[in-house]
Structure formats: C-alpha cells, structure tokens
Amino acid sequence: MKILVAVKQVSILDDEFEMRDDGRGVDADFFEKDLNEFDHFAVEEALLIKEAAGEGAEVVVVTVGDDEADDALRTALAKGAERGIRVWDDSLAEVDSIAIAKVLAKVVEREAPDMVFTGAQSADFGHATTGMALAGLLGWPHAAVVSKLDFVPGAATATLHRELEGGLEEIMTIQCPAVLSIQLGINQPRYASLRGIRQAKQKPVEELDLDALGLGGGAVTSASRVRRMYAPEKGQAEIIEGTVAEQAARLAEIIKELRGI
Amino acid sequence: MAEILVIAEQRDGAFRSASLEAIAAAKSVKGGDGKLAVAIVAADPDALVGDVSVEGVDEVIAIKAGSNDFQPDLMEAVVAALAEARQPALIVAAHGVDAWSYAPVAAAKLGFGFASDVQALRYEDGELVATRAGYAEKVRVDLDFPGKEVVLVTIRTNVFDPAGGAGAPTVTAMDAPACDVSTAHVGWKQPEDAGGIDIPGSDFIVSIGRGVGDESKVEQFLELADQLGATLGCSRPIADNGWLPKARQVGQSGQLAANCRLYIAMGVSGSVQHQWGMKHVETIVAVNTDPEASIFSIARYGVVGDMFEIAEELENHF
Ligand SMILES: Cc1cc2nc3c(=O)[nH]c(=O)nc-3n(C[C@H](O)[C@H](O)[C@H](O)COP(=O)(O)OP(=O)(O)OC[C@H]3O[C@@H](n4cnc5c(N)ncnc54)[C@H](O)[C@@H]3O)c2cc1C
Numbered sequence: 047m048k049i050l051v052a053v054k055q056v057s058i059l060d061d062e063f064e065m066r067d068d069g070r071g072v073d074a075d076f077f078e079k080d081l082n083e084f085d086h087f088a089v090e091e092a093l094l095i096k097e098a099a100g101e102g103a104e105v106v107v108v109t110v111g112d113d114e115a116d117d118a119l120r121t122a123l124a125k126g127a128e129r130g131i132r133v134w135d136d137s138l139a140e141v142d143s144i145a146i147a148k149v150l151a152k153v154v155e156r157e158a159p160d161m162v163f164t165g166a167q168s169a170d171f172g173h174a175t176t177g178m179a180l181a182g183l184l185g186w187p188h189a190a191v192v193s194k195l196d197f198v199p200g201a202a203t204a205t206l207h208r209e210l211e212g213g214l215e216e217i218m219t220i221q222c223p224a225v226l227s228i229q230l231g232i233n234q235p236r237y238a239s240l241r242g243i244r245q246a247k248q249k250p251v252e253e254l255d256l257d258a259l260g261l262g263g264g265a266v267t268s269a270s271r272v273r274r275m276y277a278p279e280k281g282q283a284e285i286i287e288g289t290v291a292e293q294a295a296r297l298a299e300i301i302k303e304l305r306g307i
Numbered sequence: 308m309a310e311i312l313v314i315a316e317q318r319d320g321a322f323r324s325a326s327l328e329a330i331a332a333a334k335s336v337k338g339g340d341g342k343l344a345v346a347i348v349a350a351d352p353d354a355l356v357g358d359v360s361v362e363g364v365d366e367v368i369a370i371k372a373g374s375n376d377f378q379p380d381l382m383e384a385v386v387a388a389l390a391e392a393r394q395p396a397l398i399v400a401a402h403g404v405d406a407w408s409y410a411p412v413a414a415a416k417l418g419f420g421f422a423s424d425v426q427a428l429r430y431e432d433g434e435l436v437a438t439r440a441g442y443a444e445k446v447r448v449d450l451d452f453p454g455k456e457v458v459l460v461t462i463r464t465n466v467f468d469p470a471g472g473a474g475a476p477t478v479t480a481m482d483a484p485a486c487d488v489s490t491a492h493v494g495w496k497q498p499e500d501a502g503g504i505d506i507p508g509s510d511f512i513v514s515i516g517r518g519v520g521d522e523s524k525v526e527q528f529l530e531l532a533d534q535l536g537a538t539l540g541c542s543r544p545i546a547d548n549g550w551l552p553k554a555r556q557v558g559q560s561g562q563l564a565a566n567c568r569l570y571i572a573m574g575v576s577g578s579v580q581h582q583w584g585m586k587h588v589e590t591i592v593a594v595n596t597d598p599e600a601s602i603f604s605i606a607r608y609g610v611v612g613d614m615f616e617i618a619e620e621l622e623n624h625f
Binding site: 057172181183185290298301302 | 318377379380383403404405407408409410411412413414415416418419420421422423424436437440441442443445446447448449450451452453455489490491492493494495496497498499511535536543544546547553556559560561562563568569571579590592593597598599603604605606607608609610611612613616617620621623624625
C-alpha cells in the first residue's frame with residue numbers, strides 16, 4: 047500500500063518586500079520558505095492511513111522545486127514519510143500549476159500509488175489547481191477540499207466529506223485510486239520528534255530531472271503566463287499612529303463613537 | 308467576438324447565486340457584438356432558467372442530468388461537450404468549492420488556458436488578461452494565455468456585483484452528455500449547532516486570528532469582547548485548533564457577519580476566505596504587527612502593532 051503526497055515549499059513574503067526589476071515577480075531576497083500549511087494536513091492524513099494499515103505500507107512525498115524545496119521533503123520525512131522525490135529543471139522556474147501537474151502526473155505513473163493527496167491549495171498563491179489538474183491528466187477520480195476521509199487500503203471505494211461553503215459538508219463515495227485535495231482541520235498534524243528529524247536525514251530522496259520522466263524538450267507547458275506582478279493600491283485605512291496608549295485611546299474613541307456610548 | 312460561456316451552478320436543486328457574479332465577470336469583457344451563453348446542469352434545469360435569465364445573457368443552455376448531485380466527471384464532460392460545440396473563447400465559473408473540483412480538471416484535460424480565483428478580466432491589445440492575488444494577498448498578478456484558443460477562469464466571490472435586470476435569452480434544451488462517474492452522493496452534514504453564539508446577528512465583532520499564538524491567550528479576548536459589548540469571532544485556525552467553537556469562525560467555511568457594523572480584526576492576516584465573511588462590514592479596524600498584511604487593504608482604521616498590548620490598554624477605557 048502506497049500513498050503519494052505532493053507537497054510544496056511555499057514562499058512567504060517578509061513584512062517589507064520589493065518587486066523584481068522585470069516587474070514579473072518579487073525579489074527573491076524577500077522570501078522565507080516553508081512547507082505549505084495545507085500539506086501538513088495531507089501528510090498527516092497519509093501517515094494515519096499508513097499506520098492503521100501496518101507492515102508494508104508506505105508514504106512517499108514528492109515535490110517539484112529547486113534544492114531549497116528539500117526542506118519541505120525533510121519536514122514530511124521527519125514526521126514519518128518513508129522516502130522523497132524531488133523533480134527539478136531550471137526550465138520549471140516560471141511555470142504554472144498546470145505545468146507542475148504535468149510533471150507530477152509522470153511521477154504518479156512511475157510510482158503507481160493507491161492514493162494521491164495534495165493540500166487543498168497553497169498558502170502563497172491559493173490556486174487550488176495542482177491536485178485536481180493532476181487528476182485530470184491521469185484520468186483519476188478526484189475530490190477537492192476533503193475534510194474527512196474513510197479509506198481502507200485495498201478497498202474499491204473510499205468515503206469522504208467535501209467541505210462546502212458555510213460549513214456544510216457533502217458526504218460522498220469515490221472510486222480508488224483517487225486524487226484528493228486535503229482541507230485544513232481534517233486532522234491534527236503531528237510535530238516531528240527530534241528522533242524523526244535525525245532519521246529524516248538518512249531517508250532517501252531521489253532527484254529527478256525532466257528527461258528522467260520523459261518530459262524533456264519543452265513538453266511541460268503552462269496554461270497561463272505572468273504578464274506582470276505588482277503591489278496592489280494601498281487601501282483607504284487610516285493608520286493610527288502614536289504610543290500604544292495613544293493608539294488604544296483613539297481606538298476606544300472610535301468604538302464609543304460608533305456604538306453611541 | 309467569439310462566444311463567452313458561463314457555467315452556472317446549483318446545489319441540491321437550489322441556484323448558487325455566486326453564478327450571477329460569474330455572469331457579471333463575463334459581461335465585463337463581452338463586446339458589443341459578443342454573445343453570452345449560460346449553461347446550467349440540473350435534474351430539472353427549466354426550474355433554474357429564470358435565475359440566470361438576467362440582462363446581457365443571450366442564451367441559456369438548460370442541461371438535463373439524471374440528478375442534482377454534484378458529479379465532477381459530469382461537469383467536466385459538460386465543459387468538454389460545450390467547448391466542442393460552441394468553440395467559446397472564454398469559459399467562466401464561480402470560484403466555489405464545486406468549481407475547485409472540476410474546473411482545473413477540465414482545463415488540464417482539454418489543454419485550455421486557465422486561471423483561478425480571478426478578480427478582474429480585460430482585453431489588452433486583443434489579449435485576455437486575468438488579475439488575481441498572490442503571496443497571501445500581498446501582490447496582484449496579471450496573467451495572460453499565449454497561444455490558448457479557449458481560456459477557463461473561475462471568479463472570486465464578492466468582487467463583481469451580481470448580474471441582474473431582466474433578460475430575454477433564448478433557451479436551448481440539452482441532455483447531459485453520457486459519461487462514467489466515479490463519485491456518488493451519500494448525504495449532507497449540516498454545521499454543528501451554534502450553541503447560542505450569533506455571529507450573523509451581531510452588530511459588533513472582535514475577531515482574533517493566529518496572531519493570538521497560544522490557547523491560553525484566548526480567554527483574555529473573550530473577556531475583552533465581553534467588556535466592549537462585542538461578540539468574539541475568530542479565523543479558521545483558531546476553530547480548527549479547538550481553541551474556540553466553530554460557531555465563532557468568520558469566513559467562507561464558517562459564518563457570514565451579516566449584520567455587523569464594526570469589526571475589529573486582531574492578528575488576522577485577511578485571507579480571501581476570511582474576508583468572505585466580513586469584507587462588507589462598514590467599519591473594519593485591523594490590528595496587526597505586519598504592515599503589509601492584506602487585512603489593512605480592506606480596513607477603515609489600522610493599528611500596526613501588537614494585539615496583546617493594544618488589548619490591554621483598550622480595557623482601561625471600558
Ligand atoms: C476552502 C477553504 C475555506 C476556508 N475557510 C475559512 C474561513 O471560513 N475562515 C477563515 O478565517 N479562514 C478560512 N480558510 C483558511 C484561510 O485560507 C487562512 O488559512 C486563514 O484565514 C488564516 O487565518 P489567520 O489570518 O488567523 O492566520 P495567518 O494568516 O497566519 O495570520 C496571522 C496574522 O497575525 C499577525 N500577528 C502575529 N502575531 C501578532 C501579534 N502579536 N499582534 C498582532 N498581529 C499578529 C500576523 O502578522 C499575521 O498577519 C479557508 C481555507 C480554505 C482553503
């Protein structure tokens with residue numbers, strides 16, 4: 047039994063940042079990197095299923111990213127995933143989520159897992175696209191924003207909840223294998239133990255380029271292109287300056303005025 | 308101008324009004340001689356034709372399905388069939404959870420241009436450009452779609468005013484295309500009882516986000532809200548952690564602060580899903596240590612600072 051979890055190392059902007067000279071991105075000096083929040087839940091869900099399945103079950107984490115993305119894999123390995131796969135080629139630096147899905151599809155074909163999980167979206171761009179595009183390319187059953195999952199490895203179908211607007215959930219069954227995008231709150235993600243972190247360093251991470259996946263020669267094309275990136279116009283917010291006491295006093299005034307006290 | 312196609316949605320037979328915002332987005336790029344068609348898939352699509360017969364819609368394609376169940380496979384087959392038959396240049400849907408399940412799938416399968424969570428559409432020198440947010444709402448990104456004959460976009464909710472006004476579209480009836488489906492509807496689970504907490508009814512909400520940091524710090528904000536005469540709300544991570552009941556969660560998967568007039572967000576970054584529940588509030592006050600937090604972009608007043616320090620000082624005034 048094998049579950050493949052596709053994870054992303056997301057970029058978090060510093061409190062202040064500058065745009066790139068070409069106007070199509072943010073200057074990389076202003077990034078911090080971290081494993082996508084949603085992916086913690088996807089990894090945890092896979093680990094829970096693996097642990098319930100016992101011997102012979104495996105969780106494989108895959109990412110498409112440069113060597114900085116190794117940290118994302120190590121984080122998942124430290125939590126208990128068995129091995130990692132990192133695919134990279136410099137030609138992927140500016141591609142979109144659908145292009146990433148094309149790469150992941152080749153990895154899924156190679157690994158032939160029983161289930162594929164992704165996060166419901168990435169915390170940086172929120173495309174909510176990669177996982178479902180991957181399902182489309184594979185022709186696999188799929189469901190997005192899964193907030194509860196009942197999957198017994200080997201079963202022909204799984205039962206899941208799709209979280210909808212307003213806290214409503216739909217309960218549905220789905221044929222397996224499937225690609226599911228996992229929602230926040232589906233479980234309580236574990237923290238890696240010190241032992242786990244040590245062990246993660248020894249776990250195998252396979253590095254693949256596009257040729258290894260049969261995707262050389264410009265086969266990985268995007269469905270969109272960044273024309274420009276820019277800071278949005280500043281809002282209308284009146285920033286309350288001063289010492290904390292002064293700020294709080296002004297805030298109290300605003301509240302009292304609006305509340306008619 | 309080629310045709311624009313909007314995929315409208317229903318849930319359990321009830322029309323999803325976000326589809327009217329998708330229609331409005333489509334209208335924003337419909338040229339004078341353009342054609343706008345709206346497709347709706349349901350067991351009884353005729354019952355929903357009226358909902359989408361708004362001004363600017365030229366045709367409603369009423370697609371009869373075996374049930375009202377949401378089947379991603381069926382929606383993808385519908386998109387494929389309509390794209391083939393109509394050759395639209397642009398296909399538009401609302402960026403709701405259902406579209407999350409089928410729109411990227413259809414786009415990837417069919418080789419369309421694609422952008423999700425789009426907040427503006429326009430043509431620049433004849434090329435379609437879609438604007439969306441990035442890096443936790445801190446930047447805007449303009450996307451184009453070189454070489455793509457068909458582009459599929461999903462539209463962020465609460466950006467476009469819902470299309471309205473009476474229209475007189477022609478109605479075309481169609482049977483849903485045959486397809487194998489891999490999911491089956493079992494039932495619904497309603498949100499838990501609110502236990503007397505009334506976010507939708509409250510006119511004054513103090514809301515805390517992940518900036519609160521620790522469960523032990525939550526209590527003091529319950530007290531603060533009480534002292535100010537406000538209802539305490541929260542962002543999703545606080546509810547997911549079990550620090551506050553789900554009934555206090557403001558946002559897309561929680562509550563809409565429908566009657567709120569004053570909303571004080573403390574340690575909330577202002578994600579699109581949180582904004583869904585509170586962006587409309589007349590007076591929003593944001594307290595956040597990050598001057599670039601997107602919550603400031605929708606706030607009337609802002610304090611760049613520590614929520615604990617402000618909370619402590621604020622108490623002295625009430
Ligand atoms: C389908 C779907 C539905 C969702 N539904 C909802 C929903 O209904 N509601 C919701 O809220 N989210 C929802 N989310 C999650 C959403 O995407 C965000 O993850 C979430 O809103 C972030 O919450 P936050 O702002 O509290 O946390 P963060 O984004 O982590 O922000 C914390 C903020 O606190 C600030 N901060 C830190 N310390 C301090 C301090 N001492 N003083 C002041 N400020 C401080 C930081 O600068 C930061 O801006 C949903 C997501 C999905 C995919």
